[in-house]
Amino acid sequence: MNAHNPRIEPPRLGEPYLLTPGPLTTSYAVKEAMLVDWGSWDGDFRAMTREMRDRLIALLGDGSDAFDCVPMQGSGTFSVEAMLASFIPKDGKALVLANGAYGLRAAQTLDYLGRDYQLLDKGDYLPPRGDEVAQILATDPAISHVVAIHCETSSGILNPVEEISEAVYAAGRKLLVDSMSAFGAIPLEASKIRYEAMVSSANKCIEGVPGFGFILARNSELEAAKGNSHSLSLDVHAQWAHMNKTGQWRFTPPTHVVAAFLEALRAHEAEGGVTGRGRRYIRNRDVMVSGMRELGFETLLDNRWLSPIIVTFFCPADPNFVFSRFYELMKDKGFIIYPGKLTMVDSFRVGCIGQMDEHVMRQVVVAARDSLREMDVAAATPPEAALQERAKLAS
Template sequence: MKSHNDALLLTENPYLLLTPGPLTTTRTVKEAMMKDWCTWDDQYNQLVSSIRERLVKLAAQAAAEDYTAILMQGSGTFSVEATIGTAMPKQGGKLAIAVNGAYGERMVQIADVLGISVTPIRFDERSPINPEVIEKALQDDSQITHVAIVHCETTTGILNPLNEIAQVVKRHNVTFIVDAMSSFGGVAMDIDELGIDFLISSSNKCIQGVPGFGFVVARRDAIAKCKGHARSLSLDLYDQWDMMERSNSKWRYTSPTHVVRAFDQALKELELEGGIAAREARYSSNQQVITEGMEAAGFSALLPREWQSPIITAFRYPSANFSFESFYGSLKKEGFVLYPGKLTSEPTFRIGSIGDVNPADMERLVHVIKSIYSSFDKEQ
């Protein structure tokens, strides 16, 4: 006889999550969480070791031996705070943060709360980070020891020019921290070629797992220098790494075992899809269908296409009396959940193109939006 839990598992998703994460996951990823696991079990710890190795190979490719992966409980922001709070020395360090959206601002807030010397380098939210401005900041202030950026700033969906920024940071020989929360696994990159020292992402983004932990792929010689830096016990990235290195990938404190099993399955499915290049191609196709369909329906994308990521797209409100709440509610009834705007300069909403969704789903979404927006027009 099937249990109540089995019946719930077999129920179809009530809607597609078109957000930058959490996102729509496959049935098989969900099913991986249907057993209970012990955190001390050797088999489980071997699984964690395998996940760490696979993450490093995805990120560093030919130079995998020079990198390590550290898994950290909590949301992606926990891993950002752990990285900033551990990478920065307690004395003598200064952090420059390039900011063109809410998540860059969050890094500034983290540094302020931790008492870290920080120089925000701010840009308009609707513009990419300018590498020349970063260059000038490093030239003008020799006290800067670390630079941090957000690769894909999901406030707008902008994809910042990582290659060009990395070249600037390399020339000045400072530590490079990249929040790749919403891009890693969905946008091709080689962190060794880029000279990234700490790359941060999360289980519930482009790898298509579920929420519960973040991870940091770090250069081994960079994390090895961080002993005693941390401003927090539980968010001490060095100690988490040291424990995992010494104890067959055991976590210091209780790990999210079910989420880890789901992430293992998600990594397998990424490989089966054809790796990051194939996933980026699907996401890009999703984003193209959304953008072209929305423009045909009377909406305008916030960003020019050359700055747009394949992760999430911001659209302007089509009129002064447009109600996102009503629009959102109508779409949810039809099986789609969008994301409200986060931009401070003008009203927008956002549509994600990542997760277990494909261009046919986007075409259905556009068809529904055209119908709903047409009826809104008539009512208004």
């Protein structure tokens, strides 16, 4: 593999490509790394954990020396909850910026935690903007933290975290970023975008497998987080302090997943890091979106807000189109797509990340074309009402 032309391996044994925002299609090398058993307290595994943490910190670029990395067992949502509970004090208040399911999930998490918050819900079509954040912060001095979703994968919106950050720190508040589906492919350099902590997971743009998430946080915030968490197992400060003292995870780590993730990190570096990985995903998106539009499909979002992570398409208006049938036909051709997660219109999603390149994305378009023919769908044009709803809400 090299930075300009990484080798993309087809799935083995008839496995489908996962056109999802994670779990995703992984390389042979990542899969094979899980064939070895590791002792969780052994020095070799401690060294693996240290290397993994160091590599993740380095992805923040200039300014990364102010940060440390705290891996956390469980799904990405576990790590989001750990971040919110550990860095928002019990007497703090958050402004949650939502434009899809994951912003709303952050608000739901704060409900469970008993943390005070205000919700800015922009719906499915539009991102929160810096001027909106500035206005809310100016009218509510009790807000101590702002929670932003980097890429909202329910719609595919890439949110403008840089301008959000500028508004947050101009108002003297703190920013927490859920970069679950963006980190590793979309820059989040500590010297260019200010935030106190961000969170992602192993099975996203680094192209590992599910099993843990990780929080990259400023050392000052980690030190100040002692006693904030509601949870024994999700206490970021306690995990951080224990790891730095012993080199070990506090509780049984996902050893095989860590080994696979290290292999994925090395491949990520060989591809050219964040820039190289992002370049491939952008090309995947552009080729796939162009082909799907030629078939008549419409994207939920304008080009300006399309992320290179996952793209949402309206379902066709043709009465012969039934998503469940379309899903099965695409799966039969080797591609697993995602159902929509919108409340207003029928939709589906196609991911651009994982072990795929533009050649695979052209095959996706051909599979979609053939599936429409098998369903006797004359055109992929969406319902006029869906387009009108998009125009109304985006205006």
